[in-house]
Amino acid sequence: MMNYPNFAFQINFRSQTSKARLGRLVTPHGIVETPAFIFCATKAAIKGATPQDMWREETQIILSNTYHLMLQPGPEIVDQMGGLHHFMGWRGPMLTDSGGFQIFSLGHGSVAEEVKGRRHSSRPKSLLKINEEGATFKSYIDGKKHVLTPERSIQVQRSLRADLIVVLDECTPFHVDKAYTEKSMHLSHRWAERSLREFQRGEAGIQALYGITQGGIYPDLRKVSAEFVNSLPFFGHAVGGSLGADKSQMAEVVEMAMEPLDPSRPVHLLGIGGISDIFYGVKQGIDTFDCVHPTRLARHGGALVPPQVWESLGENPKGREHMNLRNARFREDPSPIDASCGCQTCKSVSRSYLHHLLKAGELLAMQMLTIHNIHFMNRLLKAIRNAIASDKLDQEEKKWVA
C-alpha cells in the first residue's frame, strides 16, 4: 500500500440505514468534511465569485479542469506562479481532473451531454485519435495539435499542484456496446497503471491520486474494474465511465459501481450535482460530488430553492429544484429568494431587485445568484452531514426534494 503523507481519509460515522458515511478528507490545504460538494473553477476561476465570496459562503473545496488550463495559460505559467492555489488566491483544498473528460466530450461532439443522458450538442469534433499511447486532439483555442497521454496528464497536474488529482481514462458515450465498453475499460486500466507509475516518480506528500472505476452500465464489468482499482494504491476513487441514459439508470449504475469498491477510500462521483442525485449518491456511500450546474444555473437567472419556498408561494414543489428570477411574477416580489437562506444575497436584496437586474442585463445579477447557489449547495451538504449523524437522512431528503 502506497503511503500518502499529509493526506488522510477518516470515516467517523457510518449510517445504519444506508451506506452513507461521515468523513474527514485531510489535505495539505485543509480538511473537507464529507459528504461535500466541489465547485467548478474550470479555468482557475469560479465564474461570478471571488475566493473571498467562496469562503464567506462556507465552501470547502473547488476543482479546476486540466484540459482548459493546459491550453490557457499552460501548466508552466501556473507552476511558475506557485501552483493553482497561489495563482488564483484560493487557500483551501482543490482537485483537478485528468483532462480526459473534456477531450472526449468535445471530441465526440456530444459525449459531455450523453454521459449524463442529456441532449446532443452540435460542437465541432476536435478529438483526432485515441490509441494505446493516449489521445490526440486539436486545441479549441488555436487549433494546435496536442497529445494527452496518462504520463502527460499527471505531469500537467503535478505542475498545477491541486491537492487531489485524477488518472487519465477514456470517457465513452453511453450508447457504445458491451464489447467496446470492455475494451475501453482495459485501455483505461492500462492508462491508470501508467498514471500511477508517473505519479510515483514525483514527490510524496503534496498530492494524492484518485483512480477511476470503469465498466459502463454492465454489472460484471463494474465488478472487474472495482477490483482492479482496489488493487492499486490509489488514495481515492472516482466513479467514471457511462452512468447510463437517464436518472434511473444512473442510480442503478452508481449502486453497482459502489458495491465492490474498497470502502476505506474516499469516492468522488464525477459531474453529478442535482439535489436528488446527491441524496441518492450519499446513500450509496459517495463522499464528494462536483457539477457546473449551481454556478451555471445562476448565470442564467436560476436560484436553487428548497420545496418550502414553492409551498410558501402556494405552489406544488414537485420536481422543481430552482426558481427562475427572470419570471415576471417576481417583478414586485419584496421577499428574498429564500427567507431561510443566510447567504449575502438573501440577506440584502429581494426577488424584485434580482428580477430587475436580470431584465436590465446587469452583471451583478450573475454575481448575486452565484453567491446564493454556492451557499445553497454548502448548506445542503451541511444538512446532509447533520442528518447522517443523527441517521435521519430520509427525513432530511423530504425537506430538499419534493
Next chain:
Amino acid sequence: MMNYPNFAFQINFRSQTSKARLGRLVTPHGIVETPAFIFCATKAAIKGATPQDMWREETQIILSNTYHLMLQPGPEIVDQMGGLHHFMGWRGPMLTDSGGFQIFSLGHGSVAEEVKGRRHSSRPKSLLKINEEGATFKSYIDGKKHVLTPERSIQVQRSLRADLIVVLDECTPFHVDKAYTEKSMHLSHRWAERSLREFQRGEAGIQALYGITQGGIYPDLRKVSAEFVNSLPFFGHAVGGSLGADKSQMAEVVEMAMEPLDPSRPVHLLGIGGISDIFYGVKQGIDTFDCVHPTRLARHGGALVPPQVWESLGENPKGREHMNLRNARFREDPSPIDASCGCQTCKSVSRSYLHHLLKAGELLAMQMLTIHNIHFMNRLLKAIRNAIASDKLDQEEKKWVA
C-alpha cells in the same frame, strides 16, 4: 433660506494655497467626507461589485441614474420596494441625477461624448422634442414615448428616495453658439424654479436638492447663472452646461463657473473622473465628482495605477493613468497590480492571473479589476483629503499624476 433637516454641509478646513476645502456632507444615510468620488450604479447596480464589495473597499457614496430607472424597473417598483437604498441593499449615502443628461445625450446622438469633448458616437436619436414644458423622448427599451418635465423628474427622484437629488436642466452640446447657450440657460433656470417648487411640496428631511449652474463656456453667462442658483434655496450646486471641447478648456470653464458660486454649499462636478481632472477640480473647490470611468475601464481590462507602478517597471509614467492587463507583457508577471494597494484583488492575485482571466474571457476578471479600481479611487480621494489637511496638495498630486 430653505431648511434641510437631517442634512448639513460643514466645511472644516480651507486650504491657504488653493480653493480646496475639507467638508462633511451629512445625510440621513451617513456622512461623506469631502472631497469624495461618487461611483455610478447606473441601473441601481455597480457593474461587477456587490454593496458589500463597495463597503469593504471604503466607498462613501454612489449614484443611480433617474433616466434608466424611470424606464426599468420604473419608479413605482422602487418606491414599493422601499426606495433605492432598500431595493439595492446599499445603506450609505446616494445621489440621483435628474434624468436629463441621458435624454439629451442619447437624444442628440452624441452630446454625452461631446459635452466632455470626446469623439462622436453613432447612437440613434431618441429625443423627439424640447419645449418650455419639458423633453419628449422615446424609451431605449421599448420605443414608448415619455415626457420628462422638471416636476416629473422631481417626482421620480422622490420615489427613488436617494439622499441627494438634482433639478432637471437642458444639456447642450459644446458646439452651440452663445445665443443658444443663453436661451438654454434661461430655460434651465425656469426649469430649476419649477423643480424647486415641486421639491418643496414634498416632505422635508428625506432628500436635499442640488441646483445646476449653466452658462457653457461664456464667463458672463456663468456669472449670471451662478447668481441665479445662489439666490434659490438649493442645498448644493452641480456644475452643468458645456465644459468645452477639451481638458484645457474644461479647466477654464470650471474656474469661471466656481468663482461666483456660493462657497457655503457643496459643489458636484458632473461626469468627471480623470485623476488629473480631480486634482484640478479639488483646487477649484469642487467637493464631489462622479464618472463611469473607473468601473467601465475595469470591465475592459484596465487597472488604475499611480506613476510609481510604471517607474517600478522601468517606464515613463507620463500621461498614463491605467495599466491594460490584457497586454502580453503581464503573462508571467507575479506581482500584484500595485504592490502599494490594499484592495482585495491586490492582496490575493497577480497580474499574470488577471491576464489569464482576461484572455480566458472569465467574468471574474471584471469583478477583480472593478474591486481594484473602486479601491484606487477611494484611496486617491482619501490621500487628497489628507493632503488638503496638511496643505500639501501639490506634492500629493506628483504622486498620482505624471
